[in-house]
Amino acid sequence: MGVSSLAGAALLAALGLAAQADPLRIATFSPDLSRDGPGLLLRDLGRKDAQIDAVVQVLAETRPDILLLTHFDWDYENSALDAFAARLAQAGLDYPHRFAARPNSGMATGLDLNADGRLGTADDAQGFGTFSGQGGMAILSRHPIGPVKDYADFLWRDLPDNLMPPLPEEVAAIRRLSSTAHWDAVVTVAGRPLHLLAMSATPPVFDGPEDLNGRRNHDELAFWLHHLPDGPFVLAGNLNLDPLDSEGRPEALARIMAHVTDPLPRSAGGAAAKGGVNDGHRGDPALDTGDWPDDKPPGNLRVDYVLPARPLKVLDSGVFWPAEGPLAKAALAASAHRLVWVDLDWPPAP
Numbered sequence: 001m002g003v004s005s006l007a008g009a010a011l012l013a014a015l016g017l018a019a020q021a022d023p024l025r026i027a028t029f030s031p032d033l034s035r036d037g038p039g040l041l042l043r044d045l046g047r048k049d050a051q052i053d054a055v056v057q058v059l060a061e062t063r064p065d066i067l068l069l070t071h072f073d074w075d076y077e078n079s080a081l082d083a084f085a086a087r088l089a090q091a092g093l094d095y096p097h098r099f100a101a102r103p104n105s106g107m108a109t110g111l112d113l114n115a116d117g118r119l120g121t122a123d124d125a126q127g128f129g130t131f132s133g134q135g136g137m138a139i140l141s142r143h144p145i146g147p148v149k150d151y152a153d154f155l156w157r158d159l160p161d162n163l164m165p166p167l168p169e170e171v172a173a174i175r176r177l178s179s180t181a182h183w184d185a186v187v188t189v190a191g192r193p194l195h196l197l198a199m200s201a202t203p204p205v206f207d208g209p210e211d212l213n214g215r216r217n218h219d220e221l222a223f224w225l226h227h228l229p230d231g232p233f234v235l236a237g238n239l240n241l242d243p244l245d246s247e248g249r250p251e252a253l254a255r256i257m258a259h260v261t262d263p264l265p266r267s268a269g270g271a272a273a274k275g276g277v278n279d280g281h282r283g284d285p286a287l288d289t290g291d292w293p294d295d296k297p298p299g300n301l302r303v304d305y306v307l308p309a310r311p312l313k314v315l316d317s318g319v320f321w322p323a324e325g326p327l328a329k330a331a332l333a334a335s336a337h338r339l340v341w342v343d344l345d346w347p348p349a350p
Contacts, residue, residue: 023343027064028236030337031055041073045083054333060091070200074136095140103136105129127179151182163215195233204248221252242301244283260307269321306342313345
C-alpha cells in the first residue's frame with residue numbers, strides 16, 4: 001500500500017471514529033439537595049440518607065456528561081459539592097470538573113425588602129433563602145469548565161425594558177435580577193467550547209398584586225436575550241415557568257425559543273400522571289417535569305429545560321420519569337422535579 005493509500009485509510013478511519021463518537025449528554029436536575037440550615041446537606045451526605053440515595057440512583061441511570069444541579073446548597077469551601085461528587089464516584093460516575101459560586105439566594109441585604117417591618121427574613125435576601133447559599137446551583141462535568149461569567153450581581157434595573165415594579169430607591173439601587181444566579185460557563189469538549197447558560201429562576205407566584213415574582217421570573221429569562229454568546233450554547237435550568245399552564249408571564253420564554261431548539265423531551269411517567277387539576281391543563285403531560293399534588297393548583301408542570309442553540313444537532317432527549325417500577329420509585333423519592341436530558345452531536349459541524 002502506497003503512502004497516499006495509507007493516508008486515505010487513516011482519513012477514513014478517523015472519519016469512522018468521528019461517526020461513532022458518543023453523543024454529548026447535557027442534563028439539568030433540581031434534586032432538592034437543600035436543607036434548613038448551613039452545613040446540614042454536608043451532614044446528610046456523610047451518612048445514610050434515602051433521598052440522597054435516590055438522587056444518586058437517578059443520575060447513575062441517566063449518566064450525564066455535563067450536569068447542572070439547581071436547588072443545591074452552596075458553602076464557601078464547596079464541601080457539600082465535593083462530598084456529593086464522591087457519592088457519585090462510588091456509583092461509577094466520575095465528575096472531575098466542578099463549579100459552584102455563591103448564589104443570591106439567602107444573601108442578606110440589610111434592608112426590609114418586603115416591607116413587613118422585620119429585617120433578616122428569607123424575603124429580605126437577594127433571593128429567597130434563610131441562609132447564604134441555600135438552594136444554590138452547581139455544575140458537574142466530565143470535561144473541563146472555564147472560564148465562567150457570573151452575572152449574579154447584575155442589577156434588575158439595569159436590564160433593558162425590564163418589568164421591575166416601582167421600588168424605593170434604596171431597594172432599587174441594590175436589588176439584583178438573579179434570584180439564584182446566571183452563569184455563562186464554558187465547557188471544553190473535544191477541543192471545542194460549549195457555553196452552558198445556567199440559571200434557576202424564582203417561581204412567578206408567592207407575591208401580591210404588584211406581581212414582583214412574576215415580573216422577576218420574566219426578566220430572569222429576558223436577561224439571556226441580551227447576553228447570548230457568539231459560539232454554541234445550551235440554556236439549562238429550572239425556569240419555573242410552564243409555557244401554557246403556569247401563572248407566569250411566558251413572553252420572554254417565547255422570545256428565547258426563537259434562538260434555540262426545543263427538543264420537547266418526554267416521559268411515560270408524565271403522560272400517565274393524569275387526574276385532578278392536571279385534566280384541566282392545556283400542555284402535553286408527557287412534557288411535564290414537576291410532579292406536584294393533583295388536588296390543587298398548579299398540578300404537574302413543565303418547568304425544567306435544556307435548550308440547545310439552533311445550529312446544534314439534537315440526537316435524542318427525555319425526561320427521566322418512568323411510569324412504574326423501581327426507577328419510578330427512585331425518581332419520586334429524589335425530588336418533585338424530574339431530570340431533563342438532551343443528547344447532542346458533538347463536535348458541531350463546521
